[in-house]
Amino acid sequence: MYRLVIDPQQKQGNCIILKSDQEHYLRRVVRLNSGDDFIAMDGRGNCWQVKLTVTGNEIVTSFRENRELTTAVSLIVALPKGSGFEDIIRCTTELGVTKLYPAISDRTLLKPKENKLERWRKIALEAVEQSERQILPYIAEPMPIKVLFEQFKLNNNPKYIASARSNAPHLMEFCQQDFQDNPPSEIIIATGCEGGWTPKEIENAIASGFQEVSLGKRILRAITAPIMVMALVASYSEIFELKSE
């Protein structure tokens, strides 16, 4: 059944009031007719099966479902060139990311345009609908990486910075420890752009309590690194849940 993320205030009584672009999309693109059902989700875990009608859209049943990770994953991503960050949003949203912090690092070439954030959030929304998640990941305004490291300094959850060509231990070794007994409420991981981090950036990260980690022996593109990170942490989080059920 087709899924649509709505604003919480679009639920009014027993109806879901669609915006004109949403109604247009359901009728013209998804090709639903009056009387067909779809699922509306408020991005906070509330879901409604709704019947499409011309006079308001009546809620058939409401339910809660949960495909979310119990450990929140915050990814700090030094912006790659081109539209690479869009691929990162798509894949990591499917894999369960909680917060994305696009960062401007010393080697970042991309100058994000004014309206980028709006486009990025739209991509995340589509990925939420597609992957049937309940929560819309938060995407921050692009910020200088130095500011972000500083900002996370007082966050005492596990913090990692991925680097290539280092002798740092593999991220997986830390995940094994983090998810041994009491998984953390949040994990924060930073990945670099083309050309990687500068030594100074690694230094700043470590000074803010980040642990340097390897993602394996091969040199990953800036797009692949955060997807790999997300695949790994999501698997640990879900496996832990299963063990403790």
Added chain:
Amino acid sequence: MYRLVIDPQQKQGNCIILKSDQEHYLRRVVRLNSGDDFIAMDGRGNCWQVKLTVTGNEIVTSFRENRELTTAVSLIVALPKGSGFEDIIRCTTELGVTKLYPAISDRTLLKPKENKLERWRKIALEAVEQSERQILPYIAEPMPIKVLFEQFKLNNNPKYIASARSNAPHLMEFCQQDFQDNPPSEIIIATGCEGGWTPKEIENAIASGFQEVSLGKRILRAITAPIMVMALVASYSEIFELKSE
């Protein structure tokens, strides 16, 4: 230093004989000049640091390096729509895939064009150069999924088929077992295209000794699933190596 995959027969004595397109690329795109060094790799683990000259290209040093996984990973991928398989080649090659088997499943919409395979292999080659791998992944001709399941029937290594919306155990649970003591020489994993596998396809896979697995609670796109699989298996393979060093 720039990396280039060459055919083994391009090494002649103490020289690397470049093809005209390779020489053009190094001089015009990478902008190397005579006297600059690059690295030539034969896709079998042999590497040479080479000095670019107008009269043959002299080998400075030869070396072997190894960024390859000890467990070979064969991915059977039901072809997604559009150019999705190209993204899969890029990311999974970076992550260390050994063999890619593009498959035509019941729900595959893409009809691959004649010259597709050539293009796919070129993408793999570029990803090898970028990720500094030594081995060029093998990409098979697209084949009906039924033929592939049949073909892998006699292969006794661990074989998995990923499916969404099933109650199958998570792939990670099997990886934990597979990499406990003696990691397998090969792992085979099949991922579906948009719409997933048909019940009959799952049945065929199981009859050929494949184990159904989950990749988590969220619904992944056909592009994301093989990347996630590869991230997970590569991590297990590398962690096992480190443990046994």
